[in-house]
Amino acid sequence: MSTSRRIPVLMYHRIGAAHNPWERRYCISPALFAKHMRHLSACGMRACSLDDFFAWLDRRKDLPAGSFLLTFDDGFTGIFEHAASILQELGWPATVFLVSQLIGKQDVWWRTENPSGATYPLLDRDTIDAMRSMGFTFHSHTRLHPDLTTLSEDQLFSELHGSRSDLENLLKEEVHYLAYPYGLYNEQVLDAARAAGYKAAFSTQPGFNRNDIDRFRIRRLDISGTDTPSMLARKIHFGCNDGSWRQSIRYYKGRVIDRLGIRH
Numbered sequence: 001m002s003t004s005r006r007i008p009v010l011m012y013h014r015i016g017a018a019h020n021p022w023e024r025r026y027c028i029s030p031a032l033f034a035k036h037m038r039h040l041s042a043c044g045m046r047a048c049s050l051d052d053f054f055a056w057l058d059r060r061k062d063l064p065a066g067s068f069l070l071t072f073d074d075g076f077t078g079i080f081e082h083a084a085s086i087l088q089e090l091g092w093p094a095t096v097f098l099v100s101q102l103i104g105k106q107d108v109w110w111r112t113e114n115p116s117g118a119t120y121p122l123l124d125r126d127t128i129d130a131m132r133s134m135g136f137t138f139h140s141h142t143r144l145h146p147d148l149t150t151l152s153e154d155q156l157f158s159e160l161h162g163s164r165s166d167l168e169n170l171l172k173e174e175v176h177y178l179a180y181p182y183g184l185y186n187e188q189v190l191d192a193a194r195a196a197g198y199k200a201a202f203s204t205q206p207g208f209n210r211n212d213i214d215r216f217r218i219r220r221l222d223i224s225g226t227d228t229p230s231m232l233a234r235k236i237h238f239g240c241n242d243g244s245w246r247q248s249i250r251y252y253k254g255r256v257i258d259r260l261g262i263r264h
């Protein structure tokens, strides 16, 4: 059996209906999400658990080639309504990063960003409980989804440490992992995340994860509601957020030039 030397982490947001081009960037239709998962399965890929991902990073465990980690930011109700059944069918686990003070509420942080001003419901406590027995694990996406790079030391402590303790009270288990809101962080945020007791954090920097990846800058591929299954496959193949053919051609041209360079 061949084993993975690099593992992509996929990042989705909302699953449901998108009502304008802005929403399509952060929202995928239930039908397209199911197509994505079936396409990955048909390509011989399979989602691994968060525990296995970190065991692999720490060289404590091998994972088969084609392994990837599936993550959802924000904790929208559509994950339960539309993703849970297909993931159960495939036997695939997934991780959801929750905004700990908005559980059962709405994604109010997007209100000023979304041109329509619409907000969407977030998972509530009972649904989170039900999903835990279906293979979902839950970790932190802060308390209120701020841009962490703009906060004072006290505010950072509240968002990072506070969110961990909110979720540990809710889940009655330890919460080790963080996803930075908007993918934004700086050195002060990284230090605060370590001090708040997290073991690792997920960014939105594209690329692959190898064993030597900085545990507080884990890379993820941003999957949007306009990605066809083949664009998704190209993003995974090249480890980048551009799933277009143009990107593939650029990549192969680069390789040819590299080879020519070696020969001369």
Ligand SMILES: [Zn+2]
Residues within 6 Å of the ligand: 073, 074, 141, 145, 181, 182
């Ligand atoms: Zn978010």
